[in-house]
Amino acid sequence: MFEDTIIAISTPPGQGGLGIVRLSGKRALAVAKKVFKPKKGAVPIGKPVFGVIRGSNADGPLDEAFLTYFKAPRSYTREDVVEISCHGSPIVLEEIVRLGVKLGARHAHPGEFTLRAHLNGRLDIIQAEAVNDLIRAVSLTQVRISFRQLGGSLSRRIGSIREKIVHVLSRIEAGIEFPEENVGITREGTTRELKSVIVDIKELIAGYDAGRSLMEGTTLAIAGRTNVGKSTLFNALLGQERAIVTPYPGTTRDFLKERLVIRGAVFNLIDMAGLGRPAHPVEREGIRRGEQLAGEAAGVLLVFDGSRPAGREDTRLLERFRNNHIIIIINKIDLPRKFDRAMLGHPADDIRVVEISALKGLNLDVLKKSIHRLFVSSSEGREDMVLHSRQKIILEEMLGVLEAARSVFLEGHSEEVGAEELHKAIPMIGRLTGEIKVREVLDDIFSRFCVGK
Numbered sequence: 001m002f003e004d005t006i007i008a009i010s011t012p013p014g015q016g017g018l019g020i021v022r023l024s025g026k027r028a029l030a031v032a033k034k035v036f037k038p039k040k041g042a043v044p045i046g047k048p049v050f051g052v053i054r055g056s057n058a059d060g061p062l063d064e065a066f067l068t069y070f071k072a073p074r075s076y077t078r079e080d081v082v083e084i085s086c087h088g089s090p091i092v093l094e095e096i097v098r099l100g101v102k103l104g105a106r107h108a109h110p111g112e113f114t115l116r117a118h119l120n121g122r123l124d125i126i127q128a129e130a131v132n133d134l135i136r137a138v139s140l141t142q143v144r145i146s147f148r149q150l151g152g153s154l155s156r157r158i159g160s161i162r163e164k165i166v167h168v169l170s171r172i173e174a175g176i177e178f179p180e181e182n183v184g185i186t187r188e189g190t191t192r193e194l195k196s197v198i199v200d201i202k203e204l205i206a207g208y209d210a211g212r213s214l215m216e217g218t219t220l221a222i223a224g225r226t227n228v229g230k231s232t233l234f235n236a237l238l239g240q241e242r243a244i245v246t247p248y249p250g251t252t253r254d255f256l257k258e259r260l261v262i263r264g265a266v267f268n269l270i271d272m273a274g275l276g277r278p279a280h281p282v283e284r285e286g287i288r289r290g291e292q293l294a295g296e297a298a299g300v301l302l303v304f305d306g307s308r309p310a311g312r313e314d315t316r317l318l319e320r321f322r323n324n325h326i327i328i329i330i331n332k333i334d335l336p337r338k339f340d341r342a343m344l345g346h347p348a349d350d351i352r353v354v355e356i357s358a359l360k361g362l363n364l365d366v367l368k369k370s371i372h373r374l375f376v377s378s379s380e381g382r383e384d385m386v387l388h389s390r391q392k393i394i395l396e397e398m399l400g401v402l403e404a405a406r407s408v409f410l411e412g413h414s415e416e417v418g419a420e421e422l423h424k425a426i427p428m429i430g431r432l433t434g435e436i437k438v439r440e441v442l443d444d445i446f447s448r449f450c451v452g453k
Contacts, residue, residue, distance in 0.1 A: 002116060005031060007100040008108035009093045010452035016088030021096045022452060023082040023105060024113055029069055031103045032082040035096055036067045045071045053086060056099055063092045077113055078120035111449025115442065118434060125434025125445065126155045129388055132449050133215065140264030141376060142214040145385055155433060157204070157384040162429045164197045165402075169422045172415055187409045190418070194406040201399045204386050211387040213298055217259060217266035218375050221293050223321065224303035225313055226273075229331040233303060233358035234258075234271035237368070262368045265376040270297065299325040299375055306355065307335035310343040318344065327370055330355045333362060390441070394432045401425045 005025030011018065023032055029043065038051040048068045052061035065086035075081040086092055101107060109115075111132070118128045130149035137143040149155075168190060213219075222230045238258055256271045270293055300321050304314055318328075330339055334357040344353065352370045356363040386392050405421035408414075430436035 002119065004106045005104065006108035006112055007031070007097055007105040008113075008452040009097060010083070010113075011088060011093075013090070014088075015090065018085055019088035019090075019093045020452075021084045021086075021093055021100070022108075022113065023084075023100060024075070024077045024079045024108075024116060025105070026080060027104060028080040028082045031100050031105050032067060032069075032084065034103050035099050036065060036084055037061075038067070043067060043069050045069055046074070048085070053084075053092065053096060054099075056095075056102075062095060063087055063089070073120075076122070077116040078122050079116060108451060109446075110451050111446030111453060114449060114453055115446045118442075119437075123150075124152075124155050125441075126158065126391070126432070127152060128434070129391075129445060130154075131453065132445075133387055135450065135453065137215075138217060139214060139261070139266040145211075145214065145387075149384075149387075154384045154386075157200075158429060158433060161197055161200055162426070164193065164200075165422060165425050165429075168193050168197075169419060169426075172419050172422070176415055176419065187412075190409045191406055194402055194409070198399065198402050198406065201395055201402065204384065205392060205395050205399065207385045208387075208389075208392045211385040213375075214265075214385070215387055217268040218299065219268040219270065219297045220299045220301055220371070220375070221270045221272060221297040222301045222303060223272065224317065225305070225311075228303045228305040229358045230303050231271050233301070233329070233331065233356075234269060236358045236361060236364055237269060262372050263376075265372060267371065267375070297324075299327070299371075301329055301371075302326050303329045303331050304339055305332055306330045306337055306339040307332045309338050310340055315343060325374065327352045327354060327367070327374060329353075329367065331358055333357050334360045390445075391432060394428055398425050398428045398432075401428070 003026070005023060005027040007021065007023045010020045010022045033043065035054055036051050037054055038049045041049070043049050046068070048066040050064070050066055053063045053065050055062050063086045065084050068083045068085070070076070070081040070083075072078055072080050084096060086096070097107070114123065114128050114131050117123045118125060123131070127150050130146045133146040134143060134150060137146055172190060222234055224230050234256065237260055258269050260267045260269045272293055302317060302321050304310065328344060330341070330353065333355045341353070352374060354363060354367045354370050356367055358364070386395065401421055401424045405418050405425075408418040408421060427436055431438065431441070434442075
């Protein structure tokens with residue numbers, strides 16, 4: 001299949017100023033030359049040449065275009081690649097593809113250009129996943145992490161782990177083969193070095209939840225008693241009148257969910273029914289759903305009414321969410337203060353307290369900074385964050401193997417048994433980076449790509 005020359009539109013569907021058709025394979029340039037005619041001269045390597053798109057009949061050219069030829073192996077796929085850039089008319093782009101197929105190219109499958117780049121050794125599988133992550137990124141933070149991983153940051157971290165395992169394993173086996181030469185490693189040294197590798201892998205696994213939050217957005221639930229201003233805050237943060245706001249308690253009986261972007265980071269903001277004693281069966285169901293959402297959310301914005309004295313229900317809510325990642329918000333500071341901050345006690349270090357007026361827009365910038373600092377800043381600057389369950393599962397399997405091997409040496413069992421356990425980790429790394437190619441895994445990964453990439 002990969003001997004074929006493939007063709008696809010690489011720009012998004014719809015009309016646009018520019019559109020690109022990409023070809024890859026041995027006949028990429030030959031097919032392109034029959035579709036494209038340069039205004040003058042030959043087609044150079046690596047430099048755009050101006051010309052026209054030939055029609056399939058005698059009606060004349062279809063469009064002006066630029067053609068760029070990348071000769072193997074100095075291309076994205078490490079095959080001959082041609083990119084034709086013309087006006088972004090779907091009719092023109094589809095006609096170029098139709099002509100290319102008629103001339104011997106084949107429609108590319110989703111992700112097939114990147115799959116060829118992987119199979120031809122230009123990208124490992126972690127870098128290939130980063131390509132799709134970069135395309136589908138929902139935040140600037142994810143863009144930066146995905147771009148670094150495309151450049152090999154996570155692959156290098158995995159490569160370093162592999163080197164450490166191989167180094168330990170080689171010294172163990174040297175000691176087994178040549179005991180009289182004293183070239184091996186002591187049990188204490190083995191357990192110490194294995195512990196270092198285990199710590200590295202645990203750090204990667206621990207970063208998975210933060211990685212998923214970057215990809216999907218961090219879910220934050222706005223919780224509090226009825227009429228504390230949750231919906232007003234929801235609207236104020238979004239900058240639009242998304243939730244209905246009234247002076248009557250229990251207005252919000254279900255939940256609303258909207259996307260909020262703060263300094264390039266994405267948050268899934270949930271406005272839900274006020275927690276407390278329901279006055280209606282529908283409100284009771286809304287409270288039940290709200291409590292469930294708050295329990296599952298990555299963080300809680302716990303809102304108190306600064307114009308009312310704190311009550312028993314406020315204390316109950318504070319105790320309930322104190323162990324969550326929360327920001328305590330004292331709202332309605334534009335009104336006379338009746339809320340006693342002493343009821344908060346001495347909040348733990350991971351709890352922030354922000355005083356605002358959602359109605360007047362006071363201190364919303366301070367609140368947004370607190371949200372970003374608590375839920376995003378710890379992830380910034382990390383290049384080796386695990387973003388995929390496939391990666392996490394393999395790392396967890398490796399962790400189990402390494403911990404079993406370390407136990408062998410700690411418990412005084414034979415070095416041969418420990419070496420046998422360590423040998424199991426090497427192919428796991430191969431599966432992680434794609435050195436060991438499993439067709440089902442490749443099909444699953446690249447089926448999620450767009451056609452043309």
